[in-house]
Amino acid sequence: MSSAVSLRDVSCVFRSAGKSVHAVNGIDLDVEAGEFFTLLGPSGSGKTTCLRMIGGFTLPTSGTIHIGGADVSQLPPYARPINTVFQDYALFPHMTILDNVAYSLMVRGVDRPTRERRAEQLLATVQLPDVGQRKPAQLSGGQRQRVALARALINEPQVLLLDEPLGALDLKLREQMQSELKSLQRELGITFIFVTHDQNEALSMSDRIGVFNQGRLEQVSSPAELYTRPATRFVAEFVGAANVLQGADALQFGPAPTLMIRPEMIELERGDDCPRPDPRTLGLVHEVQFFGSFWRIHVQRVQGATLLVDLPVHSAAKCPQVGETARLYWPDAAMHPIPASHAEQAAT
Amino acid sequence: MSQTTHAAAAGGLANRLSTLLYTRRGLLLGLLLTPPLLWFGIIYLGSLFSLLANSFFRLDDFTGQMVREVGLSNFVEIFTPTNLDVALRSTLMAVVVTLACAVIGFPVAYYMARYARGPQKALLYVAVMLPLWSSYLVRLYAWKLLLAKEGAISWVLQQLHLQWLLDSLLALPVVGGSSLSFSPLGTFTVFVYMWLPFMILPVMAAIERIPASYLEASADLGAAPIQTFRQVILPLAMPGIAAGSIFTFSLTLGDYIIPQVIGNSTLYIGQVVYRQQGVAGNLPFAAAFSLVPIVIIGVYLWLAKRKGAFDAL
Numbered sequence: 001m002s003s004a005v006s007l008r009d010v011s012c013v014f015r016s017a018g019k020s021v022h023a024v025n026g027i028d029l030d031v032e033a034g035e036f037f038t039l040l041g042p043s044g045s046g047k048t049t050c051l052r053m054i055g056g057f058t059l060p061t062s063g064t065i066h067i068g069g070a071d072v073s074q075l076p077p078y079a080r081p082i083n084t085v086f087q088d089y090a091l092f093p094h095m096t097i098l099d100n101v102a103y104s105l106m107v108r109g110v111d112r113p114t115r116e117r118r119a120e121q122l123l124a125t126v127q128l129p130d131v132g133q134r135k136p137a138q139l140s141g142g143q144r145q146r147v148a149l150a151r152a153l154i155n156e157p158q159v160l161l162l163d164e165p166l167g168a169l170d171l172k173l174r175e176q177m178q179s180e181l182k183s184l185q186r187e188l189g190i191t192f193i194f195v196t197h198d199q200n201e202a203l204s205m206s207d208r209i210g211v212f213n214q215g216r217l218e219q220v221s222s223p224a225e226l227y228t229r230p231a232t233r234f235v236a237e238f239v240g241a242a243n244v245l246q247g248a249d250a251l252q253f254g255p256a257p258t259l260m261i262r263p264e265m266i267e268l269e270r271g272d273d274c275p276r277p278d279p280r281t282l283g284l285v286h287e288v289q290f291f292g293s294f295w296r297i298h299v300q301r302v303q304g305a306t307l308l309v310d311l312p313v314h315s316a317a318k319c320p321q322v323g324e325t326a327r328l329y330w331p332d333a334a335m336h337p338i339p340a341s342h343a344e345q346a347a348t
Numbered sequence: 349m350s351q352t353t354h355a356a357a358a359g360g361l362a363n364r365l366s367t368l369l370y371t372r373r374g375l376l377l378g379l380l381l382t383p384p385l386l387w388f389g390i391i392y393l394g395s396l397f398s399l400l401a402n403s404f405f406r407l408d409d410f411t412g413q414m415v416r417e418v419g420l421s422n423f424v425e426i427f428t429p430t431n432l433d434v435a436l437r438s439t440l441m442a443v444v445v446t447l448a449c450a451v452i453g454f455p456v457a458y459y460m461a462r463y464a465r466g467p468q469k470a471l472l473y474v475a476v477m478l479p480l481w482s483s484y485l486v487r488l489y490a491w492k493l494l495l496a497k498e499g500a501i502s503w504v505l506q507q508l509h510l511q512w513l514l515d516s517l518l519a520l521p522v523v524g525g526s527s528l529s530f531s532p533l534g535t536f537t538v539f540v541y542m543w544l545p546f547m548i549l550p551v552m553a554a555i556e557r558i559p560a561s562y563l564e565a566s567a568d569l570g571a572a573p574i575q576t577f578r579q580v581i582l583p584l585a586m587p588g589i590a591a592g593s594i595f596t597f598s599l600t601l602g603d604y605i606i607p608q609v610i611g612n613s614t615l616y617i618g619q620v621v622y623r624q625q626g627v628a629g630n631l632p633f634a635a636a637f638s639l640v641p642i643v644i645i646g647v648y649l650w651l652a653k654r655k656g657a658f659d660a661l
Contacts, residue, residue: 055564056567056568057567057568076567077567077568078567078568078571082568083569084568086561086564086565088559088561090562090564090565092562092579092580093584094584103566103569103579104569104570104571106579107566107572107575152569155570
């Protein structure tokens with residue numbers, strides 16, 4: 001397999017107020033050609049710095065970055081075969097939309113008729129055919145986002161970097177753009193490297209996800225793998241809701257000192273009627289939240305950690321009241337052991 | 349508890365007043381804008397119109413009294429070769445000073461806006477503003493000393509065995525002279541020094557408003573730094589340069605002290621106005637002649653607008 005982008009032992013150290021901060025700490029990463037790869041993590045975890053190093057806006061303190069097999073570690077952005085969609089879109093306010101989209105052709109010396117024809121094509125691709133003569137300030141957020149996309153794609157880059165491009169859009173538009181981006185990526189076959197802190201966005205769009213925490217990559221795998229088999233406690237808790245049991249609390253249910261159970265894997269019976277024998281554990285309901293498609297029930301156990309239980313909305317009859325007793329059941333397969341060393345590392 | 353009720357009672361009238369002003373925005377706006385509008389309308393525009401009115405009168409050549417008859421004789425006189433020469437020289441000087449201020453000021457402004465941080469930025473601010481803290485005349489005479497034949501600049505050049513450079517500069521026609529302090533070159537130097545802060549500050553403000561992501565996007569799209577400068581930075585800094593150039597241009601056009609102290613005693617617009625008004629007592633002609641810079645600046649702004657200097661505003 002050929003890697004579109006590969007990072008080898010890449011670190012980035014910033015100095016601020018006399019202290020040096022490892023924004024990115026010794027990362028190895030391979031992104032395959034044609035892949036939709038997402039860098040996921042909380043703010044300050046190093047995902048944006050990582051993207052900026054691939055883009056060339058920040059140079060790595062150590063390590064090498066290859067794009068399409070060529071070492072670009074110390075090259076400026078304009079010498080790299082990639083383009084970027086910026087978080088604030090960064091459309092040039094003094095140029096028309098058409099000039100914005102055609103910008104990279106203009107600086108390469110392509111004549112005006114050719115580049116305007118090409119820009120029109122790209123605007124049609126992102127479904128904005130009639131805005132060419134307007135200025136960025138006259139467009140809505142969603143439209144600007146599409147223009148930024150068209151501008152970054154006009155040069156047919158090997159890799160497209162997207163720095164939280166949907167963050168400024170409202171929920172409805174964001175969901176629409178998520179599916180559009182995904183199908184556009186499939187159509188064009190360009191490698192997308194996408195940065196987000198939104199785990200739902202990451203899960204729904206990506207072929208693979210790299211989870212960042214404190215400048216390190218915690219896990220790189222497919223969305224389903226990431227969700228069902230998180231490698232570390234941090235990943236378990238950052239991606240989706242998770243019940244993490246530790247120590248004796250974990251050992252009474254399974255063989256590992258750290259266990260993760262997803263809330264939707266747990267079944268709940270209300271305490272007063274007891275048709276089912278042998279519950280795994282008992283507890284008191286102390287919070288019930290409604291999320292539309294499911295109820296989330298916080299069960300305070302007599303001993304051990306509080307467990308979250310997600311109850312599908314169609315089984316509303318089972319939904320307990322606050323203060324009721326609840327019996328919890330789950331199969332062995334629902335318990336995912338988290339390797340001890342990783343768990344310790346995340347805890348410190 | 350008792351403290352809050354006490355405060356409310358004491359502020360009863362003040363509270364009612366703030367509520368009134370908060371609910372009636374028009375009243376607040378009126379109160380805020382009336383004094384400056386009165387100032388602007390009566391004192392500022394009033395004096396300008398009286399200037400305009402005066403420029404149509406004329407001076408009786410025999411009695412030296414002002415004749416309040418409307419006529420265009422003053423404007424005809426502006427177009428005599430001597431006066432045209434003065435207007436042309438002043439305009440040329442203003443253009444050259446403005447260009448020099450822009451060329452010298454831009455890198456300073458760029459550095460201050462994009463690279464300087466914390467104490468370094470404060471220091472640069474002070475350095476740019478410092479000349480404005482001391483008297484204009486003191487600084488002018490200080491320059492007289494620096495530029496004089498036996499002055500500091502000449503001495504330094506002599507020590508460096510570069511006297512020939514100064515001599516050949518002073519030997520140039522039109523801009524040269526017997527020494528720096530008696531040449532248009534000296535006048536130019538002092539003009540640039542005096543007005544440079546007025547260029548740096550607005551340009552810096554304009555560059556500060558350019559988000560870093562614009563420059564990154566430009567580089568990302570394949571533009572080399574020089575292209576980013578031409579296509580993104582310069583157009584977006586243009587309103588700042590235009591604002592700065594209005595200062596440097598109009599200040600140079602109107603000044604009558606600098607060319608009097610430093611230069612080869614050729615006249616500039618300000619000096620002609622000053623002499624006509626003060627020495628010759630010819631207020632109508634002084635008024636007419638002082639309309640020249642206003643017209644020139646009007647034309648300048650119109651040209652700047654046509655060239656798109658304010659498109660990025």
